[in-house]
Amino acid sequence: MEVVQIVGIGLVATILIVLLRQSNRSDFALLVSVVTGLIIFAMVIDKVKYIVDTLSNLSRNANIEFTYFTTILKIIGIAYIVEFGAQISRDAGEEAIASKIELGGKVLIMVLAMPILLALMDLIIKILP
Amino acid sequence: MAILEFLRNWVKDIAIMFILLSIVELALPNNNMKRYVNIVIGFMVIIVIISPFVKLLNKNFSIEQEIFKTMVDEVQYQYDEDLALQNLQARQIKETYLKKLKENIKESIDGVLDYQVDDIKIWISEDDENYGEIKDIEIVMGEKKDIDHYEHDSINTIKIEEIKIDTSNFEVEKLEAFEEADKIKNILHEKYSIPRDSIRIFLNNNTEEGEKDGEDDQKN
Numbered sequence: 596m597e598v599v600q601i602v603g604i605g606l607v608a609t610i611l612i613v614l615l616r617q618s619n620r621s622d623f624a625l626l627v628s629v630v631t632g633l634i635i636f637a638m639v640i641d642k643v644k645y646i647v648d649t650l651s652n653l654s655r656n657a658n659i660e661f662t663y664f665t666t667i668l669k670i671i672g673i674a675y676i677v678e679f680g681a682q683i684s685r686d687a688g689e690e691a692i693a694s695k696i697e698l699g700g701k702v703l704i705m706v707l708a709m710p711i712l713l714a715l716m717d718l719i720i721k722i723l724p
Numbered sequence: 725m726a727i728l729e730f731l732r733n734w735v736k737d738i739a740i741m742f743i744l745l746s747i748v749e750l751a752l753p754n755n756n757m758k759r760y761v762n763i764v765i766g767f768m769v770i771i772v773i774i775s776p777f778v779k780l781l782n783k784n785f786s787i788e789q790e791i792f793k794t795m796v797d798e799v800q801y802q803y804d805e806d807l808a809l810q811n812l813q814a815r816q817i818k819e820t821y822l823k824k825l826k827e828n829i830k831e832s833i834d835g836v837l838d839y840q841v842d843d844i845k846i847w848i849s850e851d852d853e854n855y856g857e858i859k860d861i862e863i864v865m866g867e868k869k870d871i872d873h874y875e876h877d878s879i880n881t882i883k884i885e886e887i888k889i890d891t892s893n894f895e896v897e898k899l900e901a902f903e904e905a906d907k908i909k910n911i912l913h914e915k916y917s918i919p920r921d922s923i924r925i926f927l928n929n930n931t932e933e934g935e936k937d938g939e940d941d942q943k944n
Contacts, residue, residue, distance in 0.1 A: 670761050671752060674752065674761060675753050677757065697756075704764075708767070711767045711768065715771055718774060
């Protein structure tokens with residue numbers, strides 16, 4: 596039934612926001628959308644934990660090095676958080692801020708990817724005779 | 725047969741990798757962040773596919789150690805001003821690395837012998853050239869304890885006269901060199917290419933059978 600709850604919260608928030616916008620209170624509309632996002636996120640966070648735990652157990656059983664997997668999980672987390680922030684800015688009409696947030700997220704993802712990239716370069720160079 | 729085993733592990737790794745990645749890709753948010761995640765995933769696929777060949781060509785190479793090294797470098801680069809934080813991070817990375825190493829070693833020993841690993845101490849080298857290489861390793865082995873056996877024996881095992889407070893020795897445990905040590909040394913030497921001299925293995929014999937197996941010269 597959690598799907599119904601989540602969709603319900605979303606619809607109620609949407610109607611509220613539309614009403615607020617019509618009466619020219621878009622500052623409150625923004626707050627409502629932020630809070631709705633946080634509530635929906637909090638509702639699914641324990642399920643996300645379950646999924647992540649299962650996946651990490653699986654990757655531990657297989658011989659796959661754990662470092663890679665944590666890196667990928669971190670990158671997905673960054674992507675989600677950045678998207679959350681950027682969409683809110685975009686809703687408020689601040690396209691410039693949204694793209695700056697995305698820029699920050701991209702840089703952080705690249706920093707996380709660097710060790711893997713360097714390791715790959717090393718690997719290739721070591722393979723060559 | 726070794727080739728068959730190699731192929732089996734390789735194919736298994738690749739298959740599980742792709743299953744995991746398909747789930748991961750399902751979890752991606754669908755905006756232009758996806759491109760960046762896909763690049764990293766691509767790197768990982770390449771690494772998983774070609775890393776067995778590198779191990780075939782030069783056995784000394786560990787990709788884990790490589791990543792560990794660059795992670796330490798990056799930490800030093802990021803927090804150049806803040807020395808305390810830098811030390812803390814470096815220490816945490818080192819601890820995680822050691823923990824993983826210990827788990828690995830424990831797994832590779834536990835299956836082979838009738839003894840179980842009680843404690844492992846590892847010293848790694850910290851100079852820039854070969855950061856993360858194992859310098860010294862000390863393993864304390866103990867009798868394998870079945871639960872029934874343990875309960876049956878527990879009254880015999882706890883003897884009051886065994887408790888001595890020895891101020892001259894740093895280690896209070898009674899440690900003895902032990903016969904199967906060579907076997908373990910061979911395993912570790914093959915798998916992690918640690919020089920045989922820097923592996924020390926002791927038998928922690930506070931059960932009676934242990935004393936029979938161990939040799940008499942006491943080492944610390």
